[in-house]
Amino acid sequence: MRYVSTRGTAPVLGFDDVVLTGLAADGGLYVPEEWPVLSEREWRDMRGLSHEELAFRIMLPFVGAALTEEELADLLDAAYARFDHPAVAPLRQIGPHDWMMELFHGPTLAFKDHAMQVLGPLFELLLTRAGRRVTIVGATSGDTGSAAIEACRDREAIDIFILHPKDRVSEVQRRQMTTVQSANVHNIAVNGTFDDCQALVKSLFGDPDFREEVGLSAVNSINWARIMAQVVYYAWAGVALGAPDRGLGFSVPTGNFGNIFAGYVARQMGLPIDRLVVGSNQNDILSRFLETGTMRQETVVPTISPSMDIQVSSNFERLLFEVYGRDAAEVRSAMDRFRQSGAFDVPDDLHQELLGLFRGHRLTDEETSASMRRILETTGVLADPHTAIGIVAGQVAGRRDEGGVTVSLATAHPAKFPDAVEQATGVRPPLPARLADLFQRPERMVEAPNDTRALQAVVREGLRR
Numbered sequence: 001m002r003y004v005s006t007r008g009t010a011p012v013l014g015f016d017d018v019v020l021t022g023l024a025a026d027g028g029l030y031v032p033e034e035w036p037v038l039s040e041r042e043w044r045d046m047r048g049l050s051h052e053e054l055a056f057r058i059m060l061p062f063v064g065a066a067l068t069e070e071e072l073a074d075l076l077d078a079a080y081a082r083f084d085h086p087a088v089a090p091l092r093q094i095g096p097h098d099w100m101m102e103l104f105h106g107p108t109l110a111f112k113d114h115a116m117q118v119l120g121p122l123f124e125l126l127l128t129r130a131g132r133r134v135t136i137v138g139a140t141s142g143d144t145g146s147a148a149i150e151a152c153r154d155r156e157a158i159d160i161f162i163l164h165p166k167d168r169v170s171e172v173q174r175r176q177m178t179t180v181q182s183a184n185v186h187n188i189a190v191n192g193t194f195d196d197c198q199a200l201v202k203s204l205f206g207d208p209d210f211r212e213e214v215g216l217s218a219v220n221s222i223n224w225a226r227i228m229a230q231v232v233y234y235a236w237a238g239v240a241l242g243a244p245d246r247g248l249g250f251s252v253p254t255g256n257f258g259n260i261f262a263g264y265v266a267r268q269m270g271l272p273i274d275r276l277v278v279g280s281n282q283n284d285i286l287s288r289f290l291e292t293g294t295m296r297q298e299t300v301v302p303t304i305s306p307s308m309d310i311q312v313s314s315n316f317e318r319l320l321f322e323v324y325g326r327d328a329a330e331v332r333s334a335m336d337r338f339r340q341s342g343a344f345d346v347p348d349d350l351h352q353e354l355l356g357l358f359r360g361h362r363l364t365d366e367e368t369s370a371s372m373r374r375i376l377e378t379t380g381v382l383a384d385p386h387t388a389i390g391i392v393a394g395q396v397a398g399r400r401d402e403g404g405v406t407v408s409l410a411t412a413h414p415a416k417f418p419d420a421v422e423q424a425t426g427v428r429p430p431l432p433a434r435l436a437d438l439f440q441r442p443e444r445m446v447e448a449p450n451d452t453r454a455l456q457a458v459v460r461e462g463l464r465r
């Protein structure tokens with residue numbers, strides 16, 4: 001499989017280079033040159049497979065000849081071994097036609113593990129084969145950092161440095177990062193905000209000499225392999241619930257459009273999805289876009305669903321590319337407008353076409369809290385704030401056709417956001433057994449000022465070579 005950039009001027013690359021490159025050289029995002037389509041028979045034949053086996057069949061066309069079938073199968077066995085549920089992504093029925101899929105059984109209790117646990121061994125394999133090493137530097141406001149650390153810990157070819165804003169991530173989130181004792185893992189508490197952390201990371205990537213010196217790399221949400229790995233659980237739910245002989249809707253709490261775009265890819269591959277619902281908090285740039293056809297950036301407000309406190313939905317560019325019939329010039333022009341004025345719009349007919357598949361629904365914090373209470377009372381499910389937004393959005397805007405089902409994605413374990421859950425429901429969710437001693441484990445991190453030179457020194461100091 002070959003990959004092209006959404007902006008049309010970066011080189012066409014194979015799977016391995018796309019994974020190691022991340023962002024395309026023209027500022028765009030890589031997508032497959034064409035979508036692989038599975039026949040109804042191939043979908044039906046996946047019934048009864050284990051998660052690993054199903055993942056293999058979904059990923060194989062995207063990987064192509066870049067890995068041997070044995071390499072891919074071994075990699076997937078290793079990737080899913082660290083999930084603490086034998087189904088990996090268990091489904092739970094919460095209404096007559098409504099299900100939720102628990103995506104929080106990985107090492108860091110959020111859905112990001114599904115992609116990161118695949119990306120970690122994939123990076124290691126491709127780097128080792130190429131005789132290369134990389135230094136991964138990233139900023140986190142909470143969930144991404146711990147998922148990346150768990151995916152990259154103890155890997156020979158990778159050193160990982162994760163910046164978080166000092167005293168501004170929750171204690172569970174911080175400890176999930178800082179209690180990892182591996183020699184290749186470095187946590188940096190920056191005296192500043194999440195935006196400062198991101199700006200610092202950007203400044204490192206903007207320094208070509210430093211970039212070259214340490215072999216800088218990223219595992220951020222625009223990496224194609226993360227989308228590919230997320231397609232798997234849409235297929236998993238679909239096949240388990242009767243696809244291709246039954247229609248499906250999915251409801252997804254999303255900010256960056258990464259998770260829900262994987263649902264779109266599953267549809268392109270032939271899974272009969274006829275509704276994708278975007279669940280938003282007050283940072284509702286995506287829901288507003290679906291309502292109005294205009295993408296307009298506002299300032300970020302903090303909410304009780306912090307993993308969606310985002311105002312730039314990077315992965316949306318991949319959908320835009322499809323909507324414009326893969327016309328990279330149209331994408332470039334929309335992205336230029338967005339960068340210059342903080343807004344762009346799509347023509348009416350394209351907006352209407354999008355509404356044939358997508359819907360949005362937004363909840364305030366008060367509505368989210370009330371929903372968490374109601375969900376617990378009516379279904380017995382203790383939902384984290386992100387998951388609750390997805391469930392409600394699915395109830396309001398999911399499909400209700402005869403015979404179809406709606407699946408809401410539960411993106412985090414309630415114990416990851418214990419304060420918000422307790423405040424809404426009166427129940428404090430305990431950490432799962434394997435993390436029960438998280439608050440007794442020793443922490444390891446360094447502090448750094450909000451300064452590029454100081455950060456470069458910390459990275460040089462920490463490298464193992």
Ligand SMILES: *Cc1c(COP(=O)(O)O)cnc(C)c1O
Nearest residue numbers: 143254255256258259307411412
């Ligand atoms: C990251 C995250 C999201 C949002 O994911 P997108 O990539 O924006 O779709 C939702 N919920 C939780 C718990 C997360 O960690």
